[in-house]
Amino acid sequence: MRVIGLMSGTSYDAIDAAAADLELVGDSLVMRPLGMVSEPYDDALRExxxxxxxxxxxxxxxxxxxxxxxxxxxxxxxVRADRELCGGRAELVASHGQTVHHWADGPAVHGTLQLGQPAWIAEATGLPVAADFRPRDIAAGGQGAPLVSLVDLLWLRGRPGRPVALNIGGIANLTAPDGTAFDTGPGCALIDAAARGFSGGALTYDTDGALAARGRVHGPLLERLLRxxxxALPPPKTTGRELFHLGRLRDALAGCGTLPAEDVVATLTMLTARTVADAVRSVGATEVIASGGGTRNPVLTRMLAERLGGVPLRPSDELxxxxxAKEAYAFAVLGFLTAHGLPGTEPASTGARGPRVLGSLTPGAGGLRLPPPAARRPVRLLLE
Ligand SMILES: Nc1ncnc2c1ncn2[C@@H]1O[C@H](COP(=O)(O)OP(=O)(O)O)[C@@H](O)[C@H]1O
Ligand SMILES: [Mg+2]
Known part of the structure; x- marks a missing residue:
């Protein structure tokens, strides 16, 4: 089945659309990646x-x-992904939508809201759309996140040692081989907010870590932020922009005197490196397989690699x-699982009472015709 996965994360920089051919072969899910296109949000929508x-x-x-x-x-x-990556022959769209609120209350999650009405996608493509993946896991007592954990587990199964998948988007999250998965805290969200604030909106992020490279980490500010x-919450736990936004940063800055923008950005970059490294160590990682836009920030990856000591940091591209595109591919996988009546969650990751078939389905131009339900869950994801 040819599936398009649509994803925009907490950075709301762009909509990533990845296409993949997916097939169940025995107890494996075989995926042939077809590529990714990325459509930046236009300025008016981002504002x-x-x-x-x-x-x-x-x-x-x-x-x-x-x-x-x-x-x-x-x-x-x-539409673009179907035309450019699938030759117009996509069969299903899986849309994450845009998270606008994650209703977390300490360790409990009560709700989550993703916007991006799927009817528009079904109308424009003529394809059935699977969307709203997170709420079902929350209704089953889970965090509704990180949903990419199931894909990480299938993908890294059998790899020696304790490989940990790490994604640094607006928020950073990880998956360990025993299924432990959680948001570690900010990825780029605070760095982006500071870059945007200090530049009066001219910058939407700290391009190539240029600001951080010129700044110095401010110890007292870092200590305040780490409070x-x-x-300190144990997993499972998830978070979002509700906790990590410019207002919180301003509160932490009050009483630190006037700091140069570069020092603030350097400190926030260290905050991400430090909290990610602490989380990675807490799950006993022997290697880190990293993805997400944050891995394009060389100051962040250098700080992170230093704090990881001897634990190697590898880009997911190597695997x-x-x-x-990793998260967009992950949603293509989740859409495929839903269409085949298969659960898309790992309860050890989200804390739910059990695995659940995720999402809501919007019929395409030809109504809703689904493949027959698959007999059993795949135990691994093989990339072709
Ligand atoms: N060249 C770069 N230099 C520094 N940061 C970058 C660069 N490219 C991307 N980023 C960071 O990655 C973020 C987007 O990452 P992404 O994985 O798309 O996150 P999300 O899933 O939250 O949308 C940007 O907001 C920015 O902070
Ligand atoms: Mg993004």
Whole structure:
């Protein structure tokens, strides 16, 4: 089955659309990656999202507008992926949507909201759409995240040692071989917020770590930031922009005097490196397989590698999954599993009562015709 996975993470920089041919062969899921296209959010939509997300507030009218505009933007990315990657022969779209709220209350998650109305995707592509993957796991007592953990486990199964999959997006998360998976805290979210704030919006992130490279880590600010109780919570735990946004950073900065922008960005980069490295060590990793936009920040990866000591840090590309596309491919896999009546969660990761078939389905132009349910869950993901 040819599936398009659509993903935009907490950085809301772009919609990533990855296409893959997926097939169940015995107890393996065989995936042939077909490529990825990335459609940046246009400036108006990105600004509307920035205004609506914490520390901003919003209205239901604005939520409706965002749901529509994001759905249309996801639809455009899906149309492009079908044309350029699938020769117009895609069979299913799996859309993560755009997370706008993750209702976490310490260790408990009560709800999560992803926008990007799937009807627009179904209308533009004519394809059935699987969307809203997270809520079912929450209804089953789980965190609804990190959902990519099941794909990580299938993909890294059998690899010697304790390989840990790490994704550094707006928020950073990891998956360990025993199924332990959680958000470690900020990935790029605070760095992006600071770069945006200090540049008056001219920068949306610290390109190639240029600001951080010119700055010095400010010890007292780092200590204040590390006091955030989230870091000490045991897994399973997940978080989002509700906790890690510009307002929190401003609170931490108050009382630190006036710091140069470069020093603040260097300190935030160290905050991510340190909290990720601590989390990686806590699960006994022997190697780290890294993905996500944060791996493009050389100052961050250098700080992280230093703090990991001898534990090697490898890009996921080395194992066949392009670092920028990994999460979009993961959602293509989750969509495939849903279409085949197979659970998309690992309860050891999300803390749910059991594995669940995820998502809501929107029929395509030809109604909703699904393949017969698969007899058993795959135990590994093989890349072709
Ligand atoms: N060249 C780069 N230099 C520094 N940071 C980068 C670079 N490219 C991407 N990033 C970071 O990666 C983030 C996007 O990563 P991504 O994996 O798409 O995250 P998300 O899943 O949250 O959307 C950007 O917001 C930025 O912080
Ligand atoms: Mg992104």
């Amino acid at each position: 509307a999202l920035t205004a609506a997300l914490p520390p901003g507030t919003t209205t239901m009218a604005e939520v409706c507008l965002l749901d529509t505009r994001i759905g249309q933007a996801f639809a455009a990315a899906a 955030e109780p989230y870091y 066949g999954l392009p670092s920028d």
